Amino acid sequence: MSATTIASxxxxxxxxxxxxxxxxxxxxxxxxxxxxxxxxxxxxxxxxAPDFIKEAAIQAIREDVNQYSVTWGDPALRQAIAAKYQRxxxxxxxxxxxxxxxxxxxxxxxxxxxxxxxxxxETVIFEPFYENYGPxxxxxxxxxxxxxxxxxxxxxxxxxxELAAAFNARTRAIIINTPNNPTGKVFTRAELEYIRDxxxxxxxxxxxxxxxxxxxxDGRQHLPIATLDGMQERTITISGVSKTFSVxxxxxxxxxxxxxxxxxxxKVHDFLTVGAPAPLQIxxxxxxxxxxxxxxxxxxxxxARRARLVPPLQAAGxxxxxxxxxxxxxxxxxxxxxxxxxxxxxxxxxxVRETGVAGxxxxxxxxxxxxxxxxxRFCFPKQDATLDAAVARLRRLAPRR
Ligand code: GLN
Numbered sequence: 001m002s003a004t005t006i007a008s009x010x011x012x013x014x015x016x017x018x019x020x021x022x023x024x025x026x027x028x029x030x031x032x033x034x035x036x037x038x039x040x041x042x043x044x045x046x047x048x049a050p051d052f053i054k055e056a057a058i059q060a061i062r063e064d065v066n067q068y069s070v071t072w073g074d075p076a077l078r079q080a081i082a083a084k085y086q087r088x089x090x091x092x093x094x095x096x097x098x099x100x101x102x103x104x105x106x107x108x109x110x111x112x113x114x115x116x117x118x119x120x121x122e123t124v125i126f127e128p129f130y131e132n133y134g135p136x137x138x139x140x141x142x143x144x145x146x147x148x149x150x151x152x153x154x155x156x157x158x159x160x161x162e163l164a165a166a167f168n169a170r171t172r173a174i175i176i177n178t179p180n181n182p183t184g185k186v187f188t189r190a191e192l193e194y195i196r197d198x199x200x201x202x203x204x205x206x207x208x209x210x211x212x213x214x215x216x217x218d219g220r221q222h223l224p225i226a227t228l229d230g231m232q233e234r235t236i237t238i239s240g241v242s243k244t245f246s247v248x249x250x251x252x253x254x255x256x257x258x259x260x261x262x263x264x265x266x267k268v269h270d271f272l273t274v275g276a277p278a279p280l281q282i283x284x285x286x287x288x289x290x291x292x293x294x295x296x297x298x299x300x301x302x303x304a305r306r307a308r309l310v311p312p313l314q315a316a317g318x319x320x321x322x323x324x325x326x327x328x329x330x331x332x333x334x335x336x337x338x339x340x341x342x343x344x345x346x347x348x349x350x351x352v353r354e355t356g357v358a359g360x361x362x363x364x365x366x367x368x369x370x371x372x373x374x375x376x377r378f379c380f381p382k383q384d385a386t387l388d389a390a391v392a393r394l395r396r397l398a399p400r401r
Contacts, residue, residue: 016138016139019138020134020135020138023131023132024131024360024361024363024364025041025042025043025131025360025364026042028041028042028348028352028358028359028360028361029041029042029358031349031352031358032352032358035352035353035356036356037351037352037353037355037356037357037358038356038357038358038386038389038390038393039358040309040357040358040359040378040379040380040382040390041358041359041360041377041378041379042360042379043181043243043248043327043328043379043381044242044248044249044381045246045248045381045382046381046382046383046386047246047381047382047383048246049245049246049247050245050246050287050294052286052287052290052291052294053241053245053247053283053284053286053287053291054283056282056283056285056286056287057250057279057280057282057283057284058283059282060278060279060280060282060283061279065278065279065282066278066279067278068274068275068278069275069276069278069281070275071266071269071270071274071275072099072100072101072262072266072269072270072275073099073100073101073254073275073276073281074101074278074281074282074285075095076281076282076285077101077252077281077282077284077285077288078095078096078099078101079095079285080284080285080286080288080289081093081095081099081101081254081256081288082094082095082098082099083288083289084288084289085224085237085256087292088292089222089224089227090227091224091226091227091232091237092232093256097259097262098256098257098258098259098262099254099255099256099262100254100255100257100262100265100266100269101252101253101254101275101276101281102240102253102254102255102269102273102276103251103252103253103273103276103277104240104242104248104251104252104253104276105209105211105238105239105240105242105253105254106132106253107251107253107269107272107273107276108238108240108253108254108255108265108269109132109133109136109175109207109209109238109255110132110136110139110140110272111255111265111268111269111272112207112236112238112255112257112261112265112268113136113137113139113140113142113173113207114139114140114268115261115264115265115267115268116172116173116205116207116236116261116264116265117137117140117141117142117172117173118141118142118172119141119142120141120142120143120170121141121142121143121170121171121172121173122142122143122144122145122168122170122171122172123137123142123143123144123145123171123172123173123174123175124144124145124147124163124166124167124171124173124174124175124204125137125144125145125146125147125174125175126146126147126148126149126158126175126176126177126180127146127147127148127149127365127366127367127371128149128182128183128330128362128365128366128371128372128375129146129175129177129365129366130177130181130182130209130365131364131365133175133177134367142172142173143170144367145166145171146166146366146367147162147163147166148162148371149180149183149185151183151321151330153321155185155321155324156180156183156184156185157185157191158191160194163194163195163198164198167198167201167202167204168202169202171202171204172204172205173204173205173206173207174195174198174199174204174205174206174207175207175208175209176192176195176206176207176208176209176225177208177209177210177211178192178208178210178212178222178325179210179212179213179215179216179222179323179324179325179326180212180325180326181211181212181326181328182328182330182360182365182377183323183328183330184322184323184324184325184326184328184329184330185323185324185325186216186220186222186324186325187223187225189223192223192225192228193228195225196225196228196229196230196231199231199234200230200234203234204234205234205235205236205261206225206226206231206234206235206236207235207236207238208224208225208226208235208236208237208238209238209239210222210224210237210238210239211238211239211240211242211243211253212243212325212326212327213239213244214243214244214295214298214299215243215244215298215299215302215325215326215327216299216324216325217299217302217303217306217322217323217324217325218303218324220324220325222325224237225237226256232258233258234258235257236255236256236257236261236265237255237256237257238253238254238255238256239253239254240252240253240254241253241284241287241288243327243381244291244295244298245284245287245291245294246381247280247283247284250277250280250283250284251276251277251280252276252277252280252281252284253276302327302380302381305327305380305381305382305384305387306322306323306327306329306380308380308384308387308388308391309329309378309380309387309390309391310322310323310329310380312391312394312395313329313331313378313391313394315395316391316394316395316397317335317336317397317399318331318332318333318335318376318394319331319332319333319334319335320332327379327380327381328377328378328379328380329377329378329379329380330362330365330375330376330377331359331375331376331377331378332374332375333347333362333374333375333376334374335399335400336397336398336399336400337374337400338400339373339374340373341369341370341373342363342369342373343373343374344361344362344363344369344372344373344374344375344376345361345363347361347376348360348361348376351376351397355393355394355396355397356393357378357390357393357394359376359377359378360376360377361375361376362374362375362376362377364377365377378390
């Protein structure tokens with residue numbers, strides 16, 4: 001049945017849901033499986049999670065932690081999260097007042113947006129963006145305003161005047177994702193301070209997705225915007241264990257918020273999901289309590305994977321630069337695909353079917369698909385053999401005639 005047929009019946013999907021498409025990232029994973037292609041599309045590791053997190057969860061199940069935990073998070077996990085933010089970022093977080101454990105950072109984001117946004121409010125979103133933020137804004141009734149991030153030899157950056165112009169009296173929140181998916185940008189202190197000043201001037205919130213907080217390269221340090229002067233009371237910090245501990249399927253994330261906002265987030269979270277998986281919360285608490293050394297090593301391991309994928313991509317003819325953080329690279333496909341509407345999607349599909357490598361078409365990361373038509377995103381949380389095999393296949397790509 002076509003979408004139009006569905007929409008024209010009384011029992012079709014809601015107008016809200018009609019306004020966005022299914023996730024292209026997940027679709028590319030399905031396509032990769034269908035064609036037995038190497039999946040550099042959806043960002044998840046193809047290597048094992050560390051034993052210490054697995055053992056702690058196994059033990060929790062053995063000890064019969066099988067029923068609902070406290071809705072907003074097992075006390076041990078909320079305590080571990082609060083202690084970690086204090087220890088690493090000197091950020092005061094109280095487990096009982098500020099922390100809501102959710103089913104992944106994904107649920108933390110949507111619960112937050114539903115909790116703080118009203119119809120008619122606006123959000124500011126950097127573009128290219130992680131594809132959830134658009135639908136998340138629509139589901140919460142707000143209107144997103146997009147501000148471009150542009151690549152330059154010095155990295156991806158935004159124009160300060162363009163960002164300032166996106167704020168107005170209706171702006172309720174800016175969504176920041178640093179380290180950034182898909183660009184690999186790590187926002188600098190000066191940039192975050194500029195954003196802070198805008199938030200203060202317009203009385204707006206910063207909602208910050210920091211899920212890649214431990215994956216930064218070349219000596220960069222993660223800086224939560226909540227720790228800047230004046231931001232603690234207007235920031236919701238979102239993160240989780242998925243990327244740090246290679247457990248994307250566990251669905252354990254969190255939102256840290258000032259108490260009044262945390263109460264709203266907790267209500268939404270409660271009615272959406274009741275709670276995150278109880279024994280996995282115990283595993284996550286253990287990993288956070290004992291994972292500082294592991295976290296320090298993580299960036300080095302990812303730097304090696306970055307080196308294994310990105311320079312070979314450049315050599316194969318993709319137009320890209322080394323990401324500063326996270327585990328994605330946006331690659332220009334000008335050399336391989338004629339520019340035009342849908343060129344990225346056609347290229348990505350061809351790449352799965354004919355080359356055996358899956359990436360995500362650039363248009364998934366833009367509100368106007370044309371802006372991403374000459375890009376594809378690859379991810380590299382993969383074993384050496386996987387990355388090498390992908391590179392060997394991509395090297396055989398013929399330039400367009
Ligand atoms: N964050 C990952 C990505 O961008 C996974 C997305 C997802 O499927 N939740 O690929």
